[in-house]
Amino acid sequence: MLRLQNYINGELRGPTNGKHFDNVDPSTGKVFSEIPDSQEEDVLLALDAAKKAFPLWSNTSLDERSRILTKIADLIKEQMDDLAFAECQDNGKPLSLAKRVDIPRAESNLRFFAQAITQFASESHRTSDSIINYTTRKPIGVVGCISPWNLPLYLFTWKIAPALATGNTVVAKPSEVTPVTAYLFSKICIETGLPPGVLNIVHGLGGTAGNAIVSHPEIKAISFTGGTTTGAKIASIASPMFKKTSLELGGKNPNIIFADCDYDKMLKTTMHSSFANQGQICLCGSRIFVERSIYDRFKNDFVEKTNALAVGDPMDKSSKMGAVVSEAHMNKVLSYIQLAKDEGGTVLAGGERVKLGGRCEDGFYIKPTIIEGLDYQCRTNQEEIFGPVVTITPFDTEEEALRMANSTIYGLASSVWTSDLSRAHRMADKIEAGIVWINCWLLRDLRTPFGGVKASGVGREGGQEVLRFFTEPKNVCIQYG
Numbered sequence: 001m002l003r004l005q006n007y008i009n010g011e012l013r014g015p016t017n018g019k020h021f022d023n024v025d026p027s028t029g030k031v032f033s034e035i036p037d038s039q040e041e042d043v044l045l046a047l048d049a050a051k052k053a054f055p056l057w058s059n060t061s062l063d064e065r066s067r068i069l070t071k072i073a074d075l076i077k078e079q080m081d082d083l084a085f086a087e088c089q090d091n092g093k094p095l096s097l098a099k100r101v102d103i104p105r106a107e108s109n110l111r112f113f114a115q116a117i118t119q120f121a122s123e124s125h126r127t128s129d130s131i132i133n134y135t136t137r138k139p140i141g142v143v144g145c146i147s148p149w150n151l152p153l154y155l156f157t158w159k160i161a162p163a164l165a166t167g168n169t170v171v172a173k174p175s176e177v178t179p180v181t182a183y184l185f186s187k188i189c190i191e192t193g194l195p196p197g198v199l200n201i202v203h204g205l206g207g208t209a210g211n212a213i214v215s216h217p218e219i220k221a222i223s224f225t226g227g228t229t230t231g232a233k234i235a236s237i238a239s240p241m242f243k244k245t246s247l248e249l250g251g252k253n254p255n256i257i258f259a260d261c262d263y264d265k266m267l268k269t270t271m272h273s274s275f276a277n278q279g280q281i282c283l284c285g286s287r288i289f290v291e292r293s294i295y296d297r298f299k300n301d302f303v304e305k306t307n308a309l310a311v312g313d314p315m316d317k318s319s320k321m322g323a324v325v326s327e328a329h330m331n332k333v334l335s336y337i338q339l340a341k342d343e344g345g346t347v348l349a350g351g352e353r354v355k356l357g358g359r360c361e362d363g364f365y366i367k368p369t370i371i372e373g374l375d376y377q378c379r380t381n382q383e384e385i386f387g388p389v390v391t392i393t394p395f396d397t398e399e400e401a402l403r404m405a406n407s408t409i410y411g412l413a414s415s416v417w418t419s420d421l422s423r424a425h426r427m428a429d430k431i432e433a434g435i436v437w438i439n440c441w442l443l444r445d446l447r448t449p450f451g452g453v454k455a456s457g458v459g460r461e462g463g464q465e466v467l468r469f470f471t472e473p474k475n476v477c478i479q480y481g
């Protein structure tokens with residue numbers, strides 16, 4: 001049985017209390033590894049190492065930091081197959097998806113920020129003939145990075161890479177639901193020769209290890225991705241200490257389809273935006289609004305394609321969908337399907353657990369599910385389900401589509417399908433979301449700001465935005481002459 005270890009001060013070590021808890025492979029329902037049940041004392045060890053490493057790391061040349069991050073990227077690439085296997089086993093996602101998306105993106109995160117830091121600049125303002133202002137941007141110190149289970153290594157490195165590139169030292173906690181690739185990543189950091197204490201990875205539960213990171217006054221900034229309720233808790237602890245926080249939270253994203261769209265492209269992409277990673281991507285479009293004139297055509301085609309989507313062993317190449325991440329999450333998603341029925345919805349496809357045979361007989365699988373006939377304001381259409389469940393709703397006018405799209409507390413991402421250029425711009429302007437995809441979904445350019453509005457978060461990741469987040473600006477004003 002694989003026993004994970006914390007990565008503190010450049011070394012792998014068990015938790016101080018010697019305790020571990022089970023990690024379950026969702027595709028089989030069986031325990032396959034043990035996770036350190038780290039407590040505050042382990043976070044304090046990590047913090048101590050990060051504090052000691054900070055003076056050296058923050059003064060390391062940009063070239064050297066860039067070289068080390070690039071080397072980590074190279075090793076991720078080299079170990080692609082092992083990392084993809086681990087992600088598949090830990091999370092239940094298809095191996096093919098982990099190979100195509102998760103691990104290549106983790107590699108890109110390191111490579112991108114290794115380059116970005118060499119291009120990062122701060123401003124200077126000439127105020128008058130005798131006054132000049134310039135801005136310095138220095139690393140903050142020790143920062144905390146906390147990540148979720150849906151895209152484990154992808155989102156873990158999305159935070160760590162910019163935090164390290166800007167010269168901070170880090171205490172990080174991956175999700176306790178999917179910690180294995182973060183553990184393998186710590187081995188890669190050792191192999192790379194990352195100086196001890198620069199990155200420290202503490203495994204454990206949110207309420208203990210995570211809370212210790214958020215609560216400690218010497219951890220100066222928190223970059224968090226996860227649920228909105230957890231985000232609110234973190235903000236309530238971090239804000240009174242005036243910590244910088246970047247909170248990337250939940251979503252309930254609209255996918256708005258007009259009759260004049262490129263129908264085939266829309267249908268193909270909507271299959272992905274609905275069910276990729278078993279619907280467990282914060283950017284998935286879970287509320288599909290369709291212009292009434294094509295509603296029946298769309299409904300028939302979408303149901304047919306969804307019924308043909310193969311749910312199976314994630315290790316199997318032919319599986320398009322694997323397991324959802326845990327038994328608890330499966331039960332949560334199933335309870336939302338029941339809620340949708342109670343609210344008067346009609347299940348057009350799926351709606352139940354899938355029982356597979358062989359090694360997967362105790363795994364956590366749900367059929368991709370389409371529901372219609374619900375009011376846009378009901379709980380099923382307002383609350384985040386975060387599974388392979390979408391609703392479809394017809395609309396008659398642009399205004400009606402917008403009203404329904406903007407009706408939730410969330411505002412992370414959205415998609416609009418139309419060939420009308422003016423309408424595309426109008427919709428992009430009026431949708432309350434941090435990201436609007438027009439005639440596409442999940443096309444990512446790592447230079448763009450990433451994040452949500454309303455209850456989907458505070459702050460932005462990506463590109464210059466995150467480099468600014470992980471640095472403290474200081475204005476220097478000089479009068480001369």
Ligand code: NAD
Pocket residue numbers: 146147148149150151155173174175176204205206207209210211214225226227228230231233234248249250251281282384386412451452456457
């Ligand atoms: P979660 O909030 O339960 O956990 C996220 C992380 O926070 C985990 O590492 C967990 O251990 C830790 N945590 C939990 N309680 C904590 C506490 N009190 N103090 C400190 N840390 C704590 O979220 P999850 O279930 O892992 O992930 C699913 C959620 O993440 C969904 O809501 C999804 O929309 C969201 N998400 C958002 C984005 C985005 O970019 N906006 C991306 C991916 C996932």
